[in-house]
Amino acid sequence: MGSTTPTHLPSFPGILHQYDPRLIAFEFAGSSGKTASSCKDRHLLLFVGGLGDGLVTVPYVPKLVEPLDKLGWGVIQVHTQSSYIGWGTGSLVRDDEDLHKAVEFFAHLGGSEYNTRKIVLMGHSTGSQNVLYYLSQSSLDNHLAAAIAQASVSDREGCYNTVGIDETHKLLAWVQNEYIDKNLGDDVLPRSKISHVMGDTPISANRFMDLVSVRGRDDFFSTDLTSDDFAKTFGSLKPITGTCKYSQLALFMSEKDEFLSKDVDRGELVRRFQQAIRPQSSNSVFSGVIPGATHNVGNSSEPGALEWLIEHVVEVLRHL
Incomplete structure (x- = not known):
């Protein structure tokens, strides 16, 4: 029988935290110890990925560890x-509840309080929807010093x-007629009908409508949305709980994002988002388009x- 050479993938030292009885987060170890x-x-950067992501599936996350460690920040990837x-x-509601549990856990880990440890939430792809929902639509407390949306x-x-x-x-x-109108929104759609759109992931009728319908619950970043639509998200940021201050919001769009039509002006789209941010004091001056970057700033990105x-x-x- 022939033999195959094993693929040598990297290992990542760190600490696995259980922030909820059934949920974990991984803290990457930096050289400072x-x-x-x-x-x-x-201070802590909490990272949440997009659809289908899990630990280290977004390749740039481990690359953030040493630069942030030198700055006095830790990097933690949150599983929801x-x-x-x-x-x-x-x-998004369920994600928001999970992310709030993570923020609560890490804000107090080691005996710290919200006013001494800064926490920033960074989302990639659909994780950007988690970020914006957290800041603008959540009914729960906001204790984020800042938030970052990459590849929104x-x-x-x-x-x-x-x-x-x-x-x-x-x-x-079809989903509306066969599932939503019949109060079957939690039922999983047949793979034969949607696998060419959503792949092999089991998806409920409700989630499909949230993601794909015009102004669905996940429809935050479509280019055909109006300023009135953006006012409900970017324009409705809530203050940090117990203060008159607001979280900073930074937006990083990938120039070569393969999930965005080539005829979309990336820079103009970021500017539209920024113009909609209220209060304007939340608008990070560091937002912009990542030159030559693919969706997840992976190996196909330019140098x-x-x-x-x-x-x-x-x-x-x-x-901050």
Whole structure:
């Protein structure tokens, strides 16, 4: 029998935290040796991925560890119930509850309080929807010093780019008639009907409508949305609980994002988002387009893309 050479993938030292009886988060170890547990004034970047993401599936996350460690910040990737394939039967509300549990856990780990440890939430792709929901629509407390949205693209328009607008609308009408109107929104849709759109992930009718319908619950970043639509998200940021201050919000769009139509002006889209932010004092001066970056700033990105992202994340944190 032939033999295959094993693929040598990296290992990542760190601490696995259980922030809820069924939920975990991984704290990457930096060379300083400082951790959230051992250093009560250690500031923290909590990272949440997009649809299908789990630990280290977004390649730039481990690359943030050393630059942020030098700055006095730790990097923690948060698993929610929506990680990997869990997103298909989840919702932004459920994600928000999980993320608030994580913020609460890490804010007090080591005996710290909210007013001594800064926490920043960074979302990639659909994780950007988690970020914006947290800041603008959540009914729960806000204790974030800042938030970062990277690759905030529209899942609805991604569906248009995959199967076309007409086919998308046909699917939406079918789901509405066969599931939503019959109070079967929590039922999982047959793979034979939607796998060409959503892949092999089991997805409920409700989640499909949230992601794909016009002004659905997840429809935050579509290019055809109006200023009135953006006013309900970017324009409705809530203050940090117990203060008159607001979280900073930084937006990082990828120039070569493969999930965004090529005819979309990335810079103009970021400017539209920024113009909608209220209060304007939340508008980070470090927002912008990552030159040559793919959706997740992976290996197909042009030289310098990763360095740009790291530099700008560092600057966001440095100026808090």
